[in-house]
Amino acid sequence: NAGVMQNPRHLVRRRGQEARLRCSPMKGHSHVYWYRQLPEEGLKFMVYLQKENIIDESGMPKERFSAEFPKEGPSILRIQQVVRGDSAAYFCASSPPPGQTNSPLHFGNGTRLTVT
Amino acid sequence: GDSVTQMEGPVTLSEEAFLTINCTYTATGYPSLFWYVQYPGEGLQLLLKATKADDKGSNKGFEATYRKETTSFHLEKGSVQVSDSAVYFCALTGNTNAGKSTFGDGTTLTVKP
Numbered sequence: 189n190a191g192v193m194q195n196p197r198h199l200v201r202r203r204g205q206e207a208r209l210r211c212s213p214m215k216g217h218s219h220v221y222w223y224r225q226l227p228e229e230g231l232k233f234m235v236y237l238q239k240e241n242i243i244d245e246s247g248m249p250k251e252r253f254s255a256e257f258p259k260e261g262p263s264i265l266r267i268q269q270v271v272r273g274d275s276a277a278y279f280c281a282s283s284p285p286p287g288q289t290n291s292p293l294h295f296g297n298g299t300r301l302t303v304t
Numbered sequence: 305g306d307s308v309t310q311m312e313g314p315v316t317l318s319e320e321a322f323l324t325i326n327c328t329y330t331a332t333g334y335p336s337l338f339w340y341v342q343y344p345g346e347g348l349q350l351l352l353k354a355t356k357a358d359d360k361g362s363n364k365g366f367e368a369t370y371r372k373e374t375t376s377f378h379l380e381k382g383s384v385q386v387s388d389s390a391v392y393f394c395a396l397t398g399n400t401n402a403g404k405s406t407f408g409d410g411t412t413l414t415v416k417p
Contacts (some may be wrong), residue, residue: 192347221404230409231348231393244404279347281405290336290355290397293405295347 192217193262194280194296202304207267207274209299213282219243220263221293222255225277237263270303277301306331306398310408317384317415325379325411327368327394335396337361337370337377338405342391351379351392384415 193212201207213220222234233247237257248255252270257263267274277300281293311326329335336355340348352361354370354377361368366381377394394408 194347223407231407233404233406236404281348290353292338292340292350292353293348295340295349297345297347 192280192282192294192296194278194299196299197297198300198302200302200304201270203271204269207270207301209265209267209278209280209301210262211265211280211282211296212262213280214294216284217282217294218285219283220257221281221283222263222265223279223281225279225298227276231279234265267301270301272303275301275303306335306396306406308394308396308406308408310392310394310411312409312411314412314414317413319386319415319417320383321415323379323381323384323388323413325392325394325413327377327379327408329375329377329394329396331375331396331398331406333398334372335398337368338395338397339366339368339377339379340393340395340407342393342410344390348393384413386415386417389413389415 220237223231235248235255236244252268254266277298279298281295283291307330309328338353339351341351342348352363354361357372359370368377368379391410391412393410395405397405
């Protein structure tokens with residue numbers, strides 16, 4: 189059952205370190221979305237990517253955060269110089285092309301980032 | 305822009321009680337509407353969806369009807385079980401943002417035996 193795979197499930201980083209979160213979409217899906225879930229809050233959109241293209245990054249913080257989805261390999265969400273406020277669950281979701289509005293998102297189990 | 309407003313939680317019910325979780329939305333055009341469920345430690349799973357006005361989505365005893373006149377998509381279940389305890393998210397995908405979904409803040413449901 190090749191669902192959306194995220195790793196690691198849990199990631200602990202000290203302040204100032206880099207965090208790299210990986211996401212492999214479902215087979216056949218070419219669209220990837222990253223969402224952040226802060227404790228006791230809902231899901232906030234961060235970025236939407238297709239292979240080798242960022243389609244919408246309106247939810248990404250302007251500094252320290254970047255995302256990519258290369259031609260080969262998983263999508264990567266990178267957070268540089270992490271701070272305590274970055275502690276959250278980061279969810280990746282994928283959908284089939286071409287991003288049809290009636291296609292639900294398929295979510296991974298998330299990466300829980302803790303910054304100490 | 306698009307937005308989704310959900311009934312605030314947490315909601316605590318006894319087993320076999322009736323459940324309603326309210327959801328209203330703001331969007332241009334004709335969005336698709338979804339309910340997702342999140343169990344502890346897991347990602348979101350699609351519960352049901354509706355893609356046009358007056359459609360009713362249903363799954364596992366849960367139902368929601370797409371009401372364009374009231375811009376609502378309330379989730380209902382006639383008799384909840386302990387295993388329904390989870391966080392429920394209402395979401396929409398507008399037809400102007402190519403698949404990006406907007407989520408409500410989630411409603412935590414706890415069902416007691």
